[in-house]
Amino acid sequence: MKTQIKKLLELQNIDLQIEALLVKEKEIPKQKEKLKIQEKKLRQEIEDSEKNHKKLVLEQRECERQITQLQEQIKKYNNQLLAVKKNEEYQALLKEIDDIKKQIGFKEEEQIKIMLQMDEANLFFLEAKKRIEAEIQQLKKQEEQIDKELQEVIEERKKLEQEKIEAQKSVNAELLSHYTRVKQRRKTGPVVVPLRDEICSGCFMQLLPQVVNEIMASEKIHTCRHCGRILYYAEALDEQEPVVIPKD
Ligand SMILES: [Zn+2]
Incomplete structure (x- = not known):
C-alpha cells in the first residue's frame, strides 16, 4: 500500500507541476498584451507629434497662398494706376495698395511665427521618434523574451505530460x-x-x-x-x- 501511495504521490507531483505550468501559460500572454498596449501608446505619441507638425506645414502654406494672392492684387492695382485719369481714383487706389501691403506685413509676421513653431515641432517630432523607436525596440525584446519563456513552459509541460503517462502505469x-x-x-x-x-x-x-x-x-x-x-x-x-x- 505504501508503495502505491508513493507512486500516486509521484503522479500527483507531476500533475501539480503541470497545473502550475498551465497557469503560467495563461498568465504569460497577458504580459505581452500589456506590452502591446504600451507600444500602441508610443506609436500614437509619434503620430500625434507628426500630425502637429503637418498641421503647421498646412498653416504655413495657407499663409503663403494668401500673401501671393495679396501680391497679385497689388500688381492688378498697379496696372490700374497706369490707366487712371482722375486724381481721386489714383489716390484711392494708392490707399488700397497701402492697405494690402500692411496686410502682407501682418501675414508675413504670422508666417515667421508659424515657421518657428514648425522648426520646434519638427525637432520635437524627430526627438520623440528617435526616443520612442528605441523604447519600442526595447518592448520588442521583452516580447521576444516572453515568447521564449512561454515556449519553454509549453515544452516543459509536454515533457511532464509524457512523464505522467509513465507514472500512471505504475499506479493500481x-x-x-x-x-x-x-x-x-x-x-x-x-x-x-x-x-x-x-x-x-x-x-x-x-x-x-x-x-x-x-x-x-x-x-x-x-x-x-x-x-x-x-x-x-x-x-x-x-x-x-x-x-x-x-x-x-
Ligand atoms: Zn477531506
Missing part, C-alpha cells in the same frame, strides 16, 4: 481511476493528502478513529468521506517496506 488501476475522478472534480490542488492528527489536511474535517487507525497502519487506502481526497500517513512512508526475500 482502481486507485488511479479514483484519483482521476477526484482530480477532475476538484480541478486544482492536491487530492492525495496526509493525515494530520485525526484530521484530513485537504478539508480539515475530523476523521473516524477506525479510519485513522487503518490509514496509520497503511493497511487500506482510505478516502475522506467529506471531500473525497485520498488520505495517507506521511510518517509511514519514510519507513522501509518489509523486504521480501525471494526463495530459491
